[in-house]
Every structure is written in structure tokens, then in C-alpha cells.
Amino acid sequence: MSHDRDLASTLPWSRSLRASQKRRTSAASKRRWSTRRRTTVAAMATAVIGFGGVAAAQTTTSGSAAKVQSGTTITSVQRKLGISADGVAGPQTRAAVKRFQRKAGIAVDGVIGPQTLAALGLAGGSTATARSTAKSGTAKSSSASGTTNATLRKIARCESGGDPTAISSDGTYRGKYQFDRQTWRANGGSGDPAAASEAEQDRIAAKLLAARGTQPWPVCGR
CATH class of the missing domain: 1.10.101.10 (PGBD-like superfamily/PGBD)
Incomplete structure (x- = not known):
């Protein structure tokens, strides 16, 4: 068998070139297929994760509601x-x-x-709590009002014997709580305290007690 080749012939070089091009084409095709597969897998994973997140959020919202x-x-x-x-x-x-x-x-x-x-x-269920709070507030208010009334009754008995028309011997202190005219006017009263209705005297006295405590009645307020 002869191993001599005709180096002038282009046939061997043409065959070699076609084989090389075929290998390159095949390799490029494999690379493209591999890239597409990785992209598809990544997209599917993202979709699954996103769906799971939405489902979790919907479950949480529904549960909270x-x-x-x-x-x-x-x-x-x-x-x-x-x-x-x-x-x-x-x-x-x-x-x-x-x-x-x-x-x-x-x-x-x-x-x-x-x-x-x-x-x-x-x-709903919190109505009972609201009502309970309201009742508690009413009870505290009633208690405070009762304490104020008791204090005013004690002061009135001591100052005038509870007489709305009482006037001190020198004429300075007047009415159930023995107001002087200046204090009476400063707290919203008008005219002569001893001539005002008992309800008005009670109102002014309660206002004064709330603002200054028993200080205006140093003796009877003890």
C-alpha cells in the first residue's frame, strides 16, 4: 500500500476543513442548548417561589382577618x-x-x-369592654360628685347652719357658704349672694371648691 500523497491536490485540505467546521457547529449547538436549559430552569424556579410567596401572603391575610x-x-x-x-x-x-x-x-x-x-x-366583643369602661368612669364620677357634695354640706352647716339667706354680723359674708362679694363675683355670681337661689349658691361653691379646695373656708373646710 502506498503512503505517497499528492501534495498538490486540494482534496485532503477540503475534507479537513469540512470536518473542522462540523465540529465547531456541533459544539456551538450544544452550548446554545445548555444555555436555554439553564434559563428555563431558573425561570421555573422563580415562578414557583413567587407563587409560594403570594400564597403565603394570601394565607396570612386570610388568617389575620x-x-x-x-x-x-x-x-x-x-x-x-x-x-x-x-x-x-x-x-x-x-x-x-x-x-x-x-x-x-x-x-x-x-x-x-x-x-x-x-x-x-x-x-362586637369589645363592646362589653367599652361598656365596662364607661360604667367605671360613671362610677368614679359619681363617687367624686358624692365626695364634693358631702364636703359642701359640711361647710354649709359650719358656716351658716345651711341657711341660704344667712348674713354675718358685719354684713361681709353672705349666703349659705358665707361668700364675700368679691369671691362671689370672681366665680361667676351676680348680685347679692344671700339673695341668690340655693342652687346657684351650690353651683358657685362647687366651682370654688374645685378650683381652690377648702382654702376659702379655713375653719369650716377642715
């Missing part, structure tokens, strides 16, 4: 807020809640909590 309803439906809240009552505590409802909270001067957190429900007139 369920916890804060306290017997009041989301639909009722939406009606109060003047938005579409679809029963879904989504972004629209949350935004409306925040707007309402801002106007009502309460914490702007978008959560339909007891304070927000109370402000909407849907207190």
Missing part, C-alpha cells in the same frame, strides 16, 4: 367602609381600613382590631 373578626364579618366591615362587600380581606379592604384609621386618629396598621371595630360601630 379571621382572627380579628370577633363575630363581625368582613362584609359588615366593608359596608361600613363604603367599599365593595365581597367578603375578601384583600388589598382594597386593607387600604380602606388604613384610610379610616387615619381619619379616626387611631393606629394606622390596616388590621381590623377591637379599636377599629369600635370606631366603625362594630365593636
Whole structure:
């Protein structure tokens, strides 16, 4: 077998060039396929993560809404807020809640909590607390009023024997609480204290007691 080649012939070089081009084309094709596969996998992973995040957010929102309803439906809240009552505590409802909270001067957190429900007139479970607080405040007010009345009765008995027309021997101190004219006028009274109605004298005396305590009655106020 002869190993001699015709170096003048272009055939061997042409075959070599075609083989080289084929290898380069194949390699380029493999690279493109590999790149497309990596891109597709990354996109799928992003989509899955995004879907999971949305699902988690929806679950959290739904769970929060369920916890804060306290017997009041989301639909009722939406009606109060003047938005579409679809029963879904989504972004629209949350935004409306925040707007309402801002106007009502309460914490702007978008959560339909007891304070927000109370402000909407849907207190539900918190109504009892509000009523209890109101009763407590009324009781304290009544207690304070009772103490004031008892103090005034004691002062009146000591100063004048409880007589609204009493006048001191020198004419300086007048009425149930023995006002001098200057003190009487300074606290909103007019005319002669001893000539005023007993209710008016009680009112002025209560005002004076609230402002200065028993100081105006150094003896009878002890």
C-alpha cells in the first residue's frame, strides 16, 4: 500500500476543513442548548417561589382577618367602609381600613382590631369592654360628685347652719357658704349672694371648691 500523497491536490485540505467546521457547529449547538436549559430552569424556579410567596401572603391575610373578626364579618366591615362587600380581606379592604384609621386618629396598621371595630360601630366583643369602661368612669364620677357634695354640706352647716339667706354680723359674708362679694363675683355670681337661689349658691361653691379646695373656708373646710 502506498503512503505517497499528492501534495498538490486540494482534496485532503477540503475534507479537513469540512470536518473542522462540523465540529465547531456541533459544539456551538450544544452550548446554545445548555444555555436555554439553564434559563428555563431558573425561570421555573422563580415562578414557583413567587407563587409560594403570594400564597403565603394570601394565607396570612386570610388568617389575620379571621382572627380579628370577633363575630363581625368582613362584609359588615366593608359596608361600613363604603367599599365593595365581597367578603375578601384583600388589598382594597386593607387600604380602606388604613384610610379610616387615619381619619379616626387611631393606629394606622390596616388590621381590623377591637379599636377599629369600635370606631366603625362594630365593636362586637369589645363592646362589653367599652361598656365596662364607661360604667367605671360613671362610677368614679359619681363617687367624686358624692365626695364634693358631702364636703359642701359640711361647710354649709359650719358656716351658716345651711341657711341660704344667712348674713354675718358685719354684713361681709353672705349666703349659705358665707361668700364675700368679691369671691362671689370672681366665680361667676351676680348680685347679692344671700339673695341668690340655693342652687346657684351650690353651683358657685362647687366651682370654688374645685378650683381652690377648702382654702376659702379655713375653719369650716377642715
